[in-house]
Amino acid sequence: MKKMTRIFGALLLVSAALILTSCKDDEPGIPESVVSWTLTLPETASDGTVSDVTALFTNINTSTTYKGAVTSATKATVLTVSATVPEGLYKISVEGTLTYTADDGSKVTSGFRALRESVAIAGESATVPESQTNFYTPSEGFVISEIFFTGTLTDVEGDWYNDDHYIKIRNNSDQILYADSLAIMESEFSPVLKYDYTPDIMKDFFSVSWVFMIPGTGKDVPVQPGEELVIAMMGIDHREYNSRSFDLSKADFEFFDDDAAGTIYPDTDGPTVPNLDKWYSKSLTVSDFHNRGSMTVAIARMQGTKEDFLLNNKYTATYTFTFGDFSREMTTETYKVPNAWIVDAVGCAPRDEFQWLVIDPSLDAGWTWCAENNSDKNRYNTAVVRKTGSNGKLQDTNNSTQDFTPHTTPSMLQ
Template sequence: MKQYFIIFSLIVTSIFSLSSCNDDNNSIRTTAFTLTTENPKDLTDPSVSNLTASFKNINTGRTTTSNAFSGNQLEVELTEGIYHITIEGNVKYSFEEQEMNTKIKGYKESVNITGETASSSLTLFLSQELSDFVIAEIFFTGTTTPEGKQYDGDKFIKIYNNSDTVLYADGLSVLVSEFLTVTKQDYTPDIMSKAMAVSAIITIPGDGTVYPVQPGESIIIADNGIDHREANSQSFDLSKADFEIFYDETNDIDNPAVTNIKTPYDRFLFHNRGSKSMALARIPNIEEYVLDSVNMYHYEYTFVFGEHVIPMDGDCLQVPNEYIIDAVNMTIPAEFQWIVTSPSLDMGWTHCGEIDKDQNRYNKSVRRKVLPTTVNGIEKLQDTNNSTLDFEADAVPSLAK
């Protein structure tokens, strides 16, 4: 009798297990999703081909890809969720009686895909893959002392000549975003497709012939251009940096052996958790540009906290996307909400650490990847305008021993 009871118990358990599995399967809902692409405006006779779309579920991290486009539409089955959508392909179009061939891309964040059917549209843009200066590395986290305390002042940015010719760094500006990648608001007017909202700028001095950079060489801009190892054995020697940021109005350290860099707009701040983005730009007549009120951006948004709804506004500088030659979005993965540049400049992001105030982020940088082959013996850095692909996150800083 006992044996029959055991067998009966096993059968009942199996039935409940199967029922549980079926319930789990039924709880996974899918959506028949239709994506419609729109070509960039002002293109003459565009012909788009080889489109591939990637759908990244931000809840699960799972990515679904498809190239089954029919004209400008794609139908794909997706599990319900919130997705970041990325598209890459090729486009032919006419320009001044010439046939142009280039890459085309698209990007859309936080698309809520639910229900039996859903749809969304996405405007494509030309990929601006230039052979110029690129941001090779940003060390924004700072180091720690042997005792585990945070050490400040040894942050730096490395800029690399990724072209085949000598480039002059004179007048090159580093921009810092006004907005945070971990806080998304509906800022109006929305200028992102045309310009970058900027909180700070630093600009390399010179008249255009002072600071040549050979192909495959780099320059370093230090927060403080001193040998930080004297105060912290786990830091770097930045006394041989090409430039240092110096603020006249403060008791900032000034190393006479390192050229001071100009700060024409506000103070240059490294966000040590990586919630702001950076870019390189060539801004004509920078001193005049920052003083001209027409280049200011007044924005408004509504701050919502619980039951409180508060109208907010702010002012900052705006820099046209045409002036920007490279951009890198940075964020905190667990807190990421959006990129704060046009996706035509950068459609991804990189990071140090995983969560807010992550103690593991210190002593790490973000470094651009090196391509496996050289050109005329010169290393080339990867530059697809997608920092998720182009950068090594949580990297060992290049100046570390």
């Protein structure tokens, strides 16, 4: 899901108007506010036209979604979004399609979007700060098709078993692709804890807590069109330890923290499953998916050597931690992956705990979930699974809210 970086010529925009509607009844007794939001399109094209524009205002507290009106002026490079909604805290998103003439004279059609998180709307009228839209092209290469991070319950005591996490990556194209140098990574920042990190590098980089790469020399790991790689956190037959789990001893690869051998929580090396190449992990024991899903997971095509990455991609961020009357300046040290390397990303969070996106919205403008909240015991035995589109391929709009079925049965338990 890489951002488009081409330069476009002057835009000739057509009007796109949407009637204000609500997916649910308005909240009774709450004052309404007239909202306006100005968007600047990132590049220009002399004969560009916009179409299929949708503006959505989602109340974070009630999950009520309202549609807004989008208008543009001839030969303008801005869109104006307007809506009348009950006062509250909102996520606002705009998506549309732009058709333009490229520098070589060819016609190009691309998606564009803009997103604002946690916008407080109050008063008779409200103005959202002007924003820049981003162009994007849905991926037809490798995509994350499923993440199982919740674990299973044992049949005897009903205890939580946490070692059977896995991720599936599918070739969503019509040709053979090679997975060598494709890396899986988890976010350093949490979508349920929002801080203002300095320096803010999110527009260009993804901050990571661990990175594991599929090894190979270029064409060692071919993946046929429509086929998937299964990558296990622990590549063993988990049914030996929990009859309600499943067999991951035939996975294509597994995560393995070989340097955790001398720790209190050493990792288990599945004897039949090849190990991923560990590039970095902030954990002093075993790397794993966050078991309530408070994370963003991405896959990226790594460039250069591991040594180059560790030398050139360190990231130190400062932020202010506040709890009640207590406040303290904090520092976190980790690594960053260029957004330009990222192929796909999936944001996750417990549904009632989400606060912000921890990756640039051009890579993923939404998030999906398995848990209602941090203490939800119904999250066990569920996964997030990508939807299939009408063309038989997996749906990929760079928005995990739209692209994934949340809290569903994992494929390994079907």
